[in-house]
Amino acid sequence: MRALLLGAVWIHLASSVLLVGALFLLLLAGPRTDATMRRWERSVVVRSRVLILIALVAGLVWLVARTAAFENRPGAALEPRAVWHAALDTWPGLVWLGRQGVLVVLAAFLWARVDVTARRDWVAARVQALGLGGLALGLASASSHAAASGPEAAWAIAVDASHVIATGLWVGGLPALALLLREASRDDDAGAHAAALGTARRFSHAALVAVLVLVASGSASAIAQVGSVAALAGTTHGHLLLAKLALLIPILALAAVNRVRLLPANAPGATRRLAAFVTLEALLALAVLAIAATMTLTTPARHAEPVWPFPFRLTLDGLDDVGRRRAVAASQIGLAAVVALLGAAILRRRRVPLLAGAATLAVVAAALGLPPLVLDAYPTTFRRPPVTYHATSIAAGMAVYAEHCASCHGADGAGVARTDLRSRSMARRHAGEIFWIVGRGIPERGMPAFESRLAESARWDVINFVRALGAATAATSLGPRIRTDDAWLAAPDFTIAVGPLAPGALRDYRGRRIVLLVVYTLPGSRERMTALARSYELLSVLGVEIVAVPARVTGHPIVELGAAPPVLFPVVTDGTAAIVATYGLFAPGPHAEVLIDRQGYVRAVWRNDASPADTSVVQAEVERLNAEKSPPPFPDDHVH
Amino acid sequence: MPLWQVVVVLNLTFAVGLGLGYAGWGRRVGALEREVTADRVRIERLEREREACAAGARAGEQQWEGRGLVRAVYPRLLVITHEQIQGLLPARTTGFAVPATTRAPRVGDAVRFSLRGTAPDDAAIVGIEGW
Numbered sequence: 001m002r003a004l005l006l007g008a009v010w011i012h013l014a015s016s017v018l019l020v021g022a023l024f025l026l027l028l029a030g031p032r033t034d035a036t037m038r039r040w041e042r043s044v045v046v047r048s049r050v051l052i053l054i055a056l057v058a059g060l061v062w063l064v065a066r067t068a069a070f071e072n073r074p075g076a077a078l079e080p081r082a083v084w085h086a087a088l089d090t091w092p093g094l095v096w097l098g099r100q101g102v103l104v105v106l107a108a109f110l111w112a113r114v115d116v117t118a119r120r121d122w123v124a125a126r127v128q129a130l131g132l133g134g135l136a137l138g139l140a141s142a143s144s145h146a147a148a149s150g151p152e153a154a155w156a157i158a159v160d161a162s163h164v165i166a167t168g169l170w171v172g173g174l175p176a177l178a179l180l181l182r183e184a185s186r187d188d189d190a191g192a193h194a195a196a197l198g199t200a201r202r203f204s205h206a207a208l209v210a211v212l213v214l215v216a217s218g219s220a221s222a223i224a225q226v227g228s229v230a231a232l233a234g235t236t237h238g239h240l241l242l243a244k245l246a247l248l249i250p251i252l253a254l255a256a257v258n259r260v261r262l263l264p265a266n267a268p269g270a271t272r273r274l275a276a277f278v279t280l281e282a283l284l285a286l287a288v289l290a291i292a293a294t295m296t297l298t299t300p301a302r303h304a305e306p307v308w309p310f311p312f313r314l315t316l317d318g319l320d321d322v323g324r325r326r327a328v329a330a331s332q333i334g335l336a337a338v339v340a341l342l343g344a345a346i347l348r349r350r351r352v353p354l355l356a357g358a359a360t361l362a363v364v365a366a367a368l369g370l371p372p373l374v375l376d377a378y379p380t381t382f383r384r385p386p387v388t389y390h391a392t393s394i395a396a397g398m399a400v401y402a403e404h405c406a407s408c409h410g411a412d413g414a415g416v417a418r419t420d421l422r423s424r425s426m427a428r429r430h431a432g433e434i435f436w437i438v439g440r441g442i443p444e445r446g447m448p449a450f451e452s453r454l455a456e457s458a459r460w461d462v463i464n465f466v467r468a469l470g471a472a473t474a475a476t477s478l479g480p481r482i483r484t485d486d487a488w489l490a491a492p493d494f495t496i497a498v499g500p501l502a503p504g505a506l507r508d509y510r511g512r513r514i515v516l517l518v519v520y521t522l523p524g525s526r527e528r529m530t531a532l533a534r535s536y537e538l539l540s541v542l543g544v545e546i547v548a549v550p551a552r553v554t555g556h557p558i559v560e561l562g563a564a565p566p567v568l569f570p571v572v573t574d575g576t577a578a579i580v581a582t583y584g585l586f587a588p589g590p591h592a593e594v595l596i597d598r599q600g601y602v603r604a605v606w607r608n609d610a611s612p613a614d615t616s617v618v619q620a621e622v623e624r625l626n627a628e629k630s631p632p633p634f635p636d637d638h639v640h
Numbered sequence: 641m642p643l644w645q646v647v648v649v650l651n652l653t654f655a656v657g658l659g660l661g662y663a664g665w666g667r668r669v670g671a672l673e674r675e676v677t678a679d680r681v682r683i684e685r686l687e688r689e690r691e692a693c694a695a696g697a698r699a700g701e702q703q704w705e706g707r708g709l710v711r712a713v714y715p716r717l718l719v720i721t722h723e724q725i726q727g728l729l730p731a732r733t734t735g736f737a738v739p740a741t742t743r744a745p746r747v748g749d750a751v752r753f754s755l756r757g758t759a760p761d762d763a764a765i766v767g768i769e770g771w
Binding site (some may be wrong): 050115116118120121124125498501502557562563568570591 | 711731
């Protein structure tokens, strides 16, 4: 069924594109009276009618094949009610109805016997036909991947529509142009030959504009739907895009030869060769359309799980001083290579030595600058962790780590194994790479493989814990005073469960409230909790929510806090162990307080007995947070 | 009529028809949505009034049901961290008036409670029990 769907999409897309191109070329050629041109015009109109029929039939096949895919049973393709439902009750179905309707109107328009001898009538007929063809083609974007791009869908649809219409004007015009050039080169009619070449020149100018539109819109769509090198290199959608770009290279090369060499030659032999080259361009373009059709049925690269195909990757993250110096030096040498290359392009007499010099400099720059940027990589390098950076996961990972990893890596991650899990080199590693190493092990260093011993979720939990270990080491630089506009430490999320009420989460406060997380132990924290309870109203006005978590649960936490003064802020009663274990990495002690800004970053930490006696200290830091002008984006919910 | 004029008239008709159709359809959908929302609010209010049709209820009184955790107890006021109270309040901590005759719960108790009043501002607890 998928092959049928793919075939239908391709034939429908190709016939729609060729139709638009043919109608565009008719307009470019203008009203002609000579026999060759009129013969060509009639031939193009007849072919356009055939193309419309093909597009309509392929569209119908697409609808029934899509109905089967939609209903997930092949038999649905033959059930009128199911097809009717797919056409009327789904967005792609409604778009399909609109497009088929426009094509039917265009078919009626092309089939109607109308008198177009007057120039105005001829122009009106051609412009109307091209407008309807372009509308039918552009409407396809309304149910493409672009239409599913969330709040920016209107912009994405406009970009995609400009891409397909530019494709129609350029690629679609190639077969009609080849036909015109063949007709003109076959006859001895000098006027027809000149008219054909004139049309070809106009088409060449228009095609140049269309190619520029294609490059711009294609780049915008690639950024929106692919988004990263990993997605480009590691997904089916990305591979198809690369194949499409690879096929475009010979097409553009042929177009350049046609434009620069053959078109200005103005000789019958050159025109025949031009026709042959344009035909070749058109055939390659049909292959590109087949790839484009396949891409419409493939999950966009941005939403697919990339499988990194190379054993290495390049990164600028976390370079040490030596690496940074080498990278800077290499970039300067690379710049010199570019200057030499430009010199070779300008100074023709010294081209060879300059080219040789540019090549040598490029090799030196690569040899110097690339090695520090190279890191080992694995198929899962760019895999997105399915488990969020959450206290529950970190606490679970802590238990798994203690059982399986601590004997070699040490309880704090800096143990007997050669790798310090809290080091900068470890921070350069993507979570997906650590996942691969944990799963497959490093036999040469004696690290066992845990793929068969630990469930996938447990391995991700360990990775979250290792990341939290590194973050905790870095967090030692955080103290009771915030550093203005310097948010970098993502606060692990946690569940706020208060009694039987529906639980909330730390992330619910993002963009709304500053959170003061208080891990307390009674009776030592009694005085501080009393002060916080009394200041709650004031802190609340300043935009703060206090979340209290008992370090040890012996009874009912809210009852233990007592009724006077009333404690009105949330006191977590369930799942406290995970929060205490996780935030204990950042702020150990029987009493600790962590100030988390509105974006979800840890900004100040009061450890052990360093908690202020009165709340004015917290209030001062909150006021400094409120005065910040450039909040960073929310941290990712997953580790990298 | 020459073809170009036919084309112009057809396109204008198409554009005007599309515009008018879209505007009419959009206004109709908007009006229906407002109507549905107003009816839903009216039904919810009637349901609350029906629930309030108990002994001691005043005319036009509504009744709301809530669940929460008692955070503070005062002589005529209970402070409760509660879930969303349909038609009255979102989930938050609120102080509710409570008659002196009602048996006061203790701080930390999980409770179900009924509120009654002619408007959200004068809603007071009329019944409270363990959750």
